[in-house]
Amino acid sequence: MGLVAENTHPSQRAETLSIFRFWRDSGYVIGALLAGLLADAFGLVIALLIIAGLTAAAGITAHFRMCCTLKKWWRDDDCVVIPAY
């Protein structure tokens, strides 16, 4: 949430945070339903492996897509640098 706030203009901050929190809490429902469906279809081990895979994919996406000024590898040239106040 700190990162979402940091990347948003103060006047839009309440909105980006609310939308972020909408998706974040949808995760509870998606997770519970997905776990049930996958476990019924493929068994517990495969279900947990698929979920672990999705989690890893999200982490890797973060590495490639996000711009941080301290990032050393795969740093984008059109990286949005957050101006200091």
Next chain:
Amino acid sequence: MQGLSQNKYQFSLLVLVNAFVGAMVGLERAVIPGLAKTVYYIDANTAVLSFIAAFGISKAISNYSVAKLTRKFNRKTILIAGWLFALPVPLILMYAPNWNWIVVANILLGINQGLAWSSTVIMKIDLVGNKNRGLAMGINEFAGYLSVGLASFLASSIAGRYGFAFYPFLPGLVFALLGLLMSIFLVKDTTHFVHAKSSISKITLLKNVWKDTTWKHKNISTVTLNGLVNNMNDGVVWGL
């Protein structure tokens, strides 16, 4: 003036209010499966799933509605509205004649969590400014989830002694009343901090906040995806 030390009284107050928000959900999360089994003769798994679905969906939608509400109302009003939704929850859980009422209580609890938790988060960010934002968020989530745990413990102890019906929800009534009264009489609105910062911020405005937060803006949408996946794992553990 923005800053953590400049606003330590209001900041601590919001942390405390958020602890009460967390306590409301902790209480319910611990008792619902037992209540389903012993009082309403419903399978505990079905009960947990209906709790997650009713509560999760209404919390998520309420979170989103805060985005729209902040255009019309100030933060304090949204916080108070959130607490008003909490007030009937313990009463419904104490006197519910059938399981449908429990689902209604879960929906109301979700609205309470969405409005109240989101508005305390936004208010804390308004209060502290850039420098201690990470620390402020850390303290907020720590206090919120610590009280989820403590309230779960309290409710299970009461349930162990006096059974799952009625008594475990009594503290909920106290939490909701305290949260509401503190929000009305002690919490000060923070919207004016935003106006002060808006004129000097150099960050460009987003064209479409929904699209940017969800998939367009590289940094924000990636954090959104990771937030979703993080809670998805919580939902997986909770649901299995």
